Amino acid sequence: MDHSQPSDESRVLVIYTGGTIGMLVSPQGYVPEPYFLTETLRSQNRFHDPLQDSLFSNAGSVEGYRVWSTSGRSSPTSPSSTTVPSGNAVPHHQPTLAVRSSRPIGISVTLAPTTQQVSKEQIECKKISDAIYEAHLPTLVTPRSIVPGQSSSKRIRYAILEWNPLLDSSNIEIDDWIRIATEIELNYTSFDAFVILHGTDTMSYSAGALSFLLEDLGKTVILTGAQIPLSQLRNDAVDNLLGALSIAGNYIIPECSLYFNHTLFRGNRVSKVSSYDLNAFHSPNFSPLVNVGIDIVVNWNDVIRQTSLRRFKAHKEMSPHVATLRLFPGITGATIRAFLMPPTRGVVLETFGAGNAPQRSDLMAALKDACDRGIVIVAITQCTKGSVSDAYETGRTLLQAGVVPGGDMTPECALTKLSYLLSKPELSVDQVRELVGTPLRGELTRRAVPAPSHPGSEGELPNIQGLLSQFVRLAGASSSTPRIVLSPSVGDTVAEHAAAPWSRTAAETASTEAALLPYLIHLASARDDMESMQYCLSAFANDDRDDRSVMAIPGGIVNCIEPGSGRSPLHVAALNNSIKCLNCLLESGALVHLRDSLGHTALYYAARQGHEDVVDILISAGANLGGVEYETGFATLALQNAMRSGHEGAFKIWAKTGMRMPQTEDTRPV
Known part of the structure; x- marks a missing residue:
């Protein structure tokens, strides 16, 4: 194996x-x-x-x-050649992976696919604990x-x-x-x-x-x-x-x-x-x-x-007591009352248009009675595209009855979200109703907030000037920060702007920012400099230009990759014990599972450098060792070096990552 x-x-x-x-x-x-x-x-x-x-x-x-x-390798080969057999054959050199399941793994493997009589053998499945089975x-x-x-x-x-x-x-x-x-x-x-x-x-x-x-x-x-x-x-x-x-x-x-x-x-x-x-x-x-x-x-x-x-x-529970009810012309209050009888706890109500419903008193009384009894009713639109709103009086009466607007959720999403929320005993009915209209996984569109005014050309050069000033401040050896002037402004003397002004378009300005921001955030991560870190995050988040493609940094600015090493800002912060920037990156959406060009995560570098506080933070954020970090011996070697040097602190740090102590050859995470 x-x-x-x-x-x-x-x-x-x-x-x-x-x-x-x-x-x-x-x-x-x-x-x-x-x-x-x-x-x-x-x-x-x-x-x-x-x-x-x-x-x-x-x-x-x-x-x-x-x-x-x-070379001859592209020609058909005989079964006795080095070609890997077809079927589910498992040659001795073929790697296997340990896979766990909540049910017995009963896969069969073809052992002799080149013969007329194909024999099969069951892969060994071990019971690890209650309801956990493992097979390679x-x-x-x-x-x-x-x-x-x-x-x-x-x-x-x-x-x-x-x-x-x-x-x-x-x-x-x-x-x-x-x-x-x-x-x-x-x-x-x-x-x-x-x-x-x-x-x-x-x-x-x-x-x-x-x-x-x-x-x-x-x-x-x-x-x-x-x-x-x-x-x-x-x-x-x-x-x-x-x-x-x-x-x-x-x-x-x-x-x-x-x-x-x-x-x-x-x-x-x-x-x-x-x-x-x-x-x-x-x-x-x-x-x-x-x-x-x-x-x-x-x-x-x-x-x-x-x-x-x-x-x-x-999460391992969902409420089965949810259903979908599609309104139609002529639907009666008796039908709705029967549909809302126990054990129903939640209903997705597919309404007309932008969230409208018939205004008959018997129908509204049935809905209000159900809401008063604690049934969560979520209104969505029957239209393929669009959202419910309170633009019409016929929609507002549903809200007055206690029906919760579901925004632009699909029927499938609204039903499964309601089932998920109702399965959480710690949530009250009012909390479920509030969370239904709150995007938890990007499932609905937030209500539009008036956007800030579009920055004119007069605001673009100060952005670049501020960006370059952050570079100079971090990289400069002197205590004073030199002033950077890219083009003339009101009040400057002729001598100060004798050079030709920086001609640019909005796209060129944004492209310059997109090229420089990743370098700045890596530098800020190395220096644990929160001023430049927050500058990078705000510059990226507040960009509201129409052409966002020029700012489309893969993974966002917090996960931008340094081309030479493949490291993210989180890698750099972990290596340099930059705790303030590390926390800021994690709160801004940094991915703890990213690996650099060597296959290492930020957690590996923090443990290798002996940064215990960084290890604690990364583990709490969901980081774990895996792949080359322990399976090809990198982490094991670090443990062995710590054992030879008697470094108890290193033992403690590697143990936190899930590594077993090197008493045996098996030092993989538990």
Whole structure:
């Protein structure tokens, strides 16, 4: 078993629940077939290339392809050659990954795929504790490829945790959502990201539910599936699965999202709109997070930045006593009263237009009576696009009856959010009603706040001057800060602005800021300088120009990467014991799971440098060791050095990160 993880390799856990993507044709129509999906992916070198010897791994350049194509390795090989067998074969050299589940893992593995008689053997599954099972699953690894916008190539190693039995998505229930959330929690520290293969019919419900169940999420979670199964020659399964894997393995987008038809959506913003189009999902009230075309364009300004200092956890309960009621002309008060009888605790009321309802007294009395009894009723619009409002009298009467406006939430999101909130016993009915209209995971649009006036050209140069002044202040050796003048201003003498003024456009000004701000925030992190740190954060946050593309720093300014080392400001702050800037970065949405070019997180550097206070802060924010940090011996070596030198403080710090003391060879986190 091989635990090593190269720094240019990311780990993704694929949770395969079922759905069309892995189905086969039968006399009864499409039906799920156990292990078919894994065996198919293993036989396709787009999804599995362990020897890096496929066309995809050798087509990065003309020279590389010509060498490979003339080497003889591109020719068909016999079963006795070095080609990795098809099917679920597990050669001795193939790495496996420990995967945990709340149910027994019952995957079978093909051991002799080249013979007519295929033998199968059950993978050993151990019970770790109550309702926790672990098995070492064989892994698949993608060919090395360069992602648009990134300079280095990367391979994605993934394991498939297949459910038994596989489910059609129409059979998905609350317990299944909790199972998915639990499996993500059990494997959270071992994997960089998660892809959930799911049927399309209820995928938007599952995406909404998981967005709430996965609390303080700091890693990428993507749901995907297919309209046409992988077993068919013409399908959308290949594009959807490859796209989801590529995004999950190369970007940290700490949300529960849904990938379909070259687009990554926020999961709680989508609805299925077509049963036959490949473009099956729409997000009518929120722009996509990622558009995949020739380039992969991440809309970083819209990606949620977690600002909580709490560790990730999965909430494992949802109330089943919620329902959706769609108003229609002629609906009676008796119908509504019957619908709102116990054990109902929450209702999503789909209203007309912008939140309107019939004004009959019997209907309003039924709604008011239910609200007075403590039932939470949330009003959303029946329209595909738009929001409820109090613009009409017929909408205001609902508010007077106690109905809570749900903004522009989709029906799927409103239902799952209500189920989630009502499952929390610590929340009162009034608190649930308040939280329904509060965006918790970006599921609804906040009410518009009047924007500050657009800065004119007279305000742009002072911004650049202030930015450069911060550089000079931090980098200069003298105590006095020299004045920087880029263009003449009123009151300056002719001598002071004899040089030609700085000619620029608004886009050029913004581009200059976008180029300089990342360097400044790294410098501020190294010096623990809060003045420059706050300057960077405010300069980025307050930019209200129409063309935000020039300010689209990947991950935002708090997660900007230094090109040479691949380090974020959080890495720099951890290395330099810059506690004030570290706290500021975390509160502003810095990602604790980012790895630099060597594969290390900020927590590793803080522990290696002996910065105990920084380690405590990062751990409280959800950081953990993983990958190369302990599996290839870096952390183990640090522990051994501490043992030889008798450095008790180092023992204490590494123990806080979850490392076992080096009494045995196994020093992996517990």
